[in-house]
Amino acid sequence: MTDSTIAGSNPARPEIYIEQLQKVAEIQAAPLGLMHRLYAFSALRKLSLLILLATAWQIYALILNNPLIFPAFTATAMALLRGFISGELLQAGAATIWLLLKGYGLGLLLAAVLTTLASATRIGADLLETLTAMFNPLPSIAMLPLAMVWFGLGDGSVIFVLVHAVLWAVALNTFSGFKSVSQTLKLVGQNYGLTGPAYIFRILIPGAFASILTGLKVGWAFAWRTLIAAELVFGASSGSGGLGWFLFQKKNELLITEVFAGLLTIIIFGLLIENLVFKTIENRTIRRWGMLQ
Secondary structure, three states: OOHHHHHOOOOOOHHHHHHHHHHHHHHHHOOOOHHHHHHOOHHHHHHHHHHHHHHHHHHHHHHHOOOOOOOOHHHHHHHHHHHHHHOHHHHHHHHHHHHHHHHHHHHHHHHHHHHHHHHHOHHHHHHHHHHHHHHOOOOHHHHHHHHHHHHOOOHHHHHHHHHHHHHHHHHHHHHHHHHHOOHHHHHHHHHOOOOHHHHHHHHHHHHOHHHHHHHHHHHHHHHHHHHHHHHHHHHHHHOOOOHHHHHHHHHHOOOHHHHHHHHHHHHHHHHHHHHHHHHHHHHHOOOOOOOOO
16 A cells, blocks of 8 residues: 555645645644543552442442441441551451461462472473472362361461462463573573573573563462461461451451451552552563563
């Protein structure tokens, strides 16, 4: 297709085509309106969606008119505020986060060992693929009864199921990312004489970081859900715990508004970790490196 065909004009009159190009350039250079500028902010768009969801929540609760089944958003927000002021929700949240960090950190360490072994030897790769195929489909919470037999009623059992939730997702995504690193980049590292840890940290990890970050996110999501479910069980057993125990206790007392406040706290923690931790890592790594649009 020629330029004159695109312009819809006679090839003998190129000035018409030039005039059309000038009009397109003027349109593109024109300042955006206020709504367009506001729409360009991702945080504002997400905030608008949250406000719409809260409004729908409030309307549905008012129509249902049964706080024992579905409390209003305003009542839940007030219960959330009371929980933060009294420190009850903050204490439960801190206990949950601390336990999550221990299980998540140990899971990452074991994933690093397995991935390094798989990258170094063919037997290691076969071992990782076999173990992942066996245990990755197995729900972590299904390991809880066995963990209770092995480690008793304590943090050890919860950490065990957290490691199971984190390990396979992180190891599988990291190893897949290592295999997807371009051969050219690997040859460059070898030509510079990089071997061992230097080769891994300077070539493989930067080249596979998009997959690694995906594994970290998936592992975090699995661990977070597993921990809340495990705390429900251990809260009932030992009388203490984090956000899961908070939900269990308030449900037994028929304080449904407080139950919703606990659920909202779990959502808030999830949003904060996603947007403050993982989003920051993403912006400072793969986006800066041009690996993600």
